Amino acid sequence: MAVTGLNATDNPGPGVGVVRALRASPEFDGRIVALAYDALEPGLYARDLVDDAYLVPYPSQGTEALLARLEHVHATVGLDVVIPTLDAELPAFIALQDRLAALGIATFLPTAAQLEVRSKARLVALAAQGGLPVPASRVVNDPAELYAIHQHVPYPLWVKGAYYGAERAWTPDEAVTAWHKVVATWGLPVIVQAHVEGEEIDVNAVGDGRGGLVGAVPMAKTLLTDKGKGWAGIAIQDRQALALAARFAEVTRWRGPFELELVRDRSGGYHLLEVNPRFPAWCFLTAGAGMNLPWAVACLARGAPLPDLSTYTVGTMFVRIALDQITTLDTFRALATEGEWHTTQETP
Amino acid sequence: MDDRQQLRDLALNDKGFVFDPLTGATFSTNPTGLQILRFLQEGADRSAILAGLQARFDVRGDDLTRDLDEFVSTLRRQGLVGQDFGL
Structure with missing residues (x-):
């Protein structure tokens, strides 16, 4: 393999x-x-x-x-x-x-079409179609647009690259600086998205390609690096996060692994920030929690019988090491x- | 989520370690707090909790009332119950 x-x-x-x-x-x-x-x-x-x-x-x-x-x-x-x-x-x-x-x-x-519909540039359209709660977002291909962006996306906001990278901005000047930085690193398009205050929750899931979920494990980060990446996390029992993963798989008929990046705000509302079309770095937690999603994908690819994916152990933690x-x-x-x-x- | 359901979902151990499976957050509490959480999980109301605490701990009524209100306030602050939750 x-x-x-x-x-x-x-x-x-x-x-x-x-x-x-x-x-x-x-x-x-x-x-x-x-x-x-x-x-x-x-x-x-x-x-x-x-x-x-x-x-x-x-x-x-x-x-x-x-x-x-x-x-x-x-x-x-x-x-x-x-x-x-x-x-x-x-x-x-x-x-x-x-x-x-x-x-x-x-x-x-x-499929290539599925990959495109969840791209950061298309996520708002997918959200409208599928009832997924995505924060206010805009694709910005000209930095001059940033001086009026607050009419559509309130500050503070995130300036994001198409694949990776995100810079937070509180003012138009900061947004313009961030735009140039993101373009220099990742190119166009650049996506501007409203910041949502709350707790980040990620879901690693696998779609069966027919609108169903093969399995899913939600995780809350318990320790962050200075880049905001999870260095420790815990498998949680979050039915709403799991429901959003199921909804995404249903709307897109997603085939393969994916990761939802969510924020749960202080009033309990959920916001879908991004969908990554692949396994996240923390996917070993799924195996540790008893729902081995990478192995499930290896089985699905080969047409082999799936392991038991009916449950996972809430409270299973990962702590990364260098x-x-x-x-x-x-x-x-x-x-x-x-x-x-x-x-x-x-x-x- | 319903406050009582959220409280019932909390995992408690005898040493006062509290795990919220919804958020992944962990806490530790003293024996009084642990007992209050157990009463709340059983669905006890304010008077039942106060009576139960009085039977288990050597404390006066005023202290108990104050401790219970402070503890419930802590639960609200930590997001283990909603802001409207009260006893």
Whole structure:
């Protein structure tokens, strides 16, 4: 099974969590292949998690380059499932899924249309169609529009990139500065969204592609980094958050993993800030809580029977750790110059 | 959510550790607070709680009333019941 997104930094990608969840399944019996964009993605060096590591071309190099690389990986070590975990690479994997299937490599992904309807730029339209509570938002392609944005989106507000990145602004000048910063990093479009005060709740869920939910676990963050990312969290019993996940899956007929980012305000109202079309970095919590969603996706991709996903243990917590992995210069050299490394190459 | 249901959903242990499964928040409380929460989970009203506390703890009526009101105020402040909740 191949997994991407091994960039386990202080703002980690989901790959390491997905791999740990796959390995946590008692039914897992195989090898894990890490697909990375950089030789220093930390997950590549997790010897207890990854059996084979490959560098793959960035999405900007096109789908044919990615397919050629995956064909090489498949010919070398054999793949039965690929679980991509990064927003920016999903369009390429979606475009390739039929050709991958022809090679015998299974995926469980949303359609290109589904991916687009939950994009930050389209979320308000989806909310109106599906009755989802999204805060006031606007797409802003010209910074001059920000001087009148308060007529549609009240301050304070967030200036967001299409894939990642968000800057908070209290005034038009701050909003313009944030707009340029976001454009320089992530490009257009830029989305401006009203700030909602409250507690952040995230839901990791998997849609079956027919309008139903395969499983879902809501989580409240109990410790944040200075970037606002969850460093510790707890599985909670939040029926309204679960109902919103079910509603999203129903409206979009979502196929595959997704994450809802919600805020519960002081009066108990729920606000949907974003929908991420992939596993979140904290998805190992789902396995820890007894509802292993990454393993469920691996089963769905292969058409294998699903594990029991009827319940999860409320109160299960995760507490993240940063640690130093030891590796050899030879391992780094192989990844940097040959673009691949296999545990079988290691000297005992 | 209904205040009584939210209180019934709280997980309590004998050491006074309180877990709110709705928010993931955790608290610790003293034996008096723990007993009040247990009475609330059973649906007891103000007079039943006061009588129950008097039977279990060596305190006078005025102190009990003040402690109960302060505790209910704490529950409101921590979001464990709604702002309108009272006994």
